[in-house]
Amino acid sequence: MAIQATVTQSGGMPNPPQSGVKFRSHGRLIRFLQKEKVAGVVCSAPFIFGFLMFLVVPLALSLYYTFTDYNIIGEPRFIGLDNYIRMFTKDPLFWQSLGVTFFFALISTPLRLIFALLVALLLLRNSKISGFYRAAFYLPSILGGSVAVAILWKQMFAADGVVNKALGLFGIHTQFAWLGNESSAIWTLIILAVWQFGSSMLIFLASLKQIPSELYEAASVDGANKWSQFWKITLPLLTPTIFFNLVMQSINGFLAFTQCYIITQGKPRNTTLFFMVYMYDESFTRYHAGYGAALAWVMLLLIGIYTGVLFLTKRFWVYDEEA
Incomplete structure (x- = not known):
């Protein structure tokens, strides 16, 4: 028994409790991802990201540019309603x-x-x-x-x-x-x-x-x-x-x-x-x-x-x- 305890402590054999912890953590992760709400968020995340980055953000920037003097190259300069006037x-x-x-x-x-x-x-x-x-x-x-x-x-x-x-x-x-x-x-x-x-x-x-x-x-x-x-x-x-x-x-x-x-x-x-x-x-x-x-x-x-x-x-x- 003493020899077996020594071998286990020295790392000569795998430690079953550590493997069990990994399996349990992976299982919790899988169960978490299998939840309906989580799966919906994960699957829709690419669309949400694309919608925000390629539609909402450009729209917001373009609306801001309408109140500026902007020539693409330089920094936009705020001019208020001058463009509309x-x-x-x-x-x-x-x-x-x-x-x-x-x-x-x-x-x-x-x-x-x-x-x-x-x-x-x-x-x-x-x-x-x-x-x-x-x-x-x-x-x-x-x-x-x-x-x-x-x-x-x-x-x-x-x-x-x-x-x-x-x-x-x-x-x-x-x-x-x-x-x-x-x-x-x-x-x-x-x-x-x-x-x-x-x-x-x-x-x-x-x-x-x-x-x-x-x-x-x-x-x-x-x-x-x-x-x-x-x-x-x-x-x-x-x-x-x-x-x-x-x-x-x-x-x-x-x-x-x-x-x-x-x-x-x-x-x-x-x-x-x-x-x-x-x-x-x-x-x-x-x-x-x-x-x-x-x-x-x-x-x-x-x-x-x-x-x-x-x-x-x-x-x-x-x-x-x-x-």
Whole structure:
């Protein structure tokens, strides 16, 4: 017994009590992590960290920069409300870019939704090649915001571009500069936006398939034609989807950037100067980052007001099954 005690004390054999302590501590840790609340916190920690570091903190910093004179390189200098005073009283480009953006969004969004709904109605019937057509019509929505498509669009509407050559096939020979004319330049960007109706089209198509066919059968028995069925059945039941597409596409219209920046750069005479492009120029071309941050927060506020107005009007025209 004395020899065994000596060997154990000298470290020649493992010490069972120490191993037991380790196993018990590991067991407590595992049981602690297996608790529902703890597991939820651990699993959501990466998202919470990303949300704080890449959204909340940048938002807070940008809000602070709106009250400073900041050129990205140097230290921000607090100037109070000077950026906002300059914006609303001394900057005509602010009002012009805001007007151009609202015109673009309020014209392109309804046209895009109309085309999306028409194409969705055409693709509603299943056929062997319906999947191909759906993919083909959706493709512009994927490519429409890319730089390559914007450059191609710019070449198409040049004086010697495809559009003028296509008009020549119908006897209309012209070298009209679509992008250089103050009246037509903005419409080239609107046409590009309307061309990107694929995402709205797929949403409309999914909603159309959810409408019960029994409603159309009952309407046919009562003598309603296709036009009456569309106005009395299809359109009312699609109003929730129309509302969703209207909100999302309007926000995308207000935040449009690539089309203007690549195709027109705001020319001619700032008639195509989108708000986001103007904000980018102020922030990273003229190095007025504080003023650019103020522009961004004003646009955020305007989008919030516009969306709030849409939600206030929702109860007057959006069909609610629970009502």
